[in-house]
Amino acid sequence: MCFVCGRDNPIGLRLTFYVEDGRIRTNFTPRPEHQGWPGILHGGIASTILDETVGRTAFLVDMWAVTGRFTIHYHHPVPIGQELTAIGEIVRVRGRVLEARGEIRLADGTVAVEAEGTYIRLSDEKRRELEAQLDLR
Template sequence: MSFNCFVCGKENPKGLKLDIKLKDGFTYAEFSLDKDYEGYPGIIHGGIIAAILDDMMANVKFLEGYILYTVELNVKYLKHCLINEKLFAYGYPKETKHNIFQAYGEIKDKNGEIKATGLGKYFIKEAYK
């Protein structure tokens, strides 16, 4: 399935094109962003960090074959994510009740320090596989 998603879509010329992988029930991706995604000088814009966390969490279910929509997203910014810094993003399932999937996400630096975390709730619309 091909998408124009800003975060993970390979066909979006303005997107981040993160290569999100699913392994053992969680998602992960490695990335580094340039000045095009800067907020304050030298720092990745907080909205970009939120979008990455949202995608990491949603893709836990999407990569298993489900269409889902964000209904709630909470982000905590613990440390600045710097331009051109190698970062690692993760998404972990928490629980599913009825059609609501809850997940936890985090972004870490190369030393394993957590830079940002997210909690997300997603409405599972349907399976596509």
């Protein structure tokens, strides 16, 4: 019942992620219920989308991980009703720690939001437990 990717979550974003050129990517068109200021995507929603996108880069190296640290930089307002693209890529992997970055691009290619995160590998036992519970796409 993930808020970001859960297909059965009635209030969720229901995003679909895919791999392109060794990076994680998703497209999303914010709706009016996602706004903070009128006509502008709420920063918390932008942060949530990027945390999920950047965090999913762990799957590229067969790792399940949780967020250890996440830093976000807002460069431009993100308009409601315009298709956005979120992209995440690995910076490096050191033992149980994955460092990755990502961005949200506007329809014209402008980078509106950037983020960096550190993600910590889950144990194999916890991974098996979550795989049995989650429907990740």
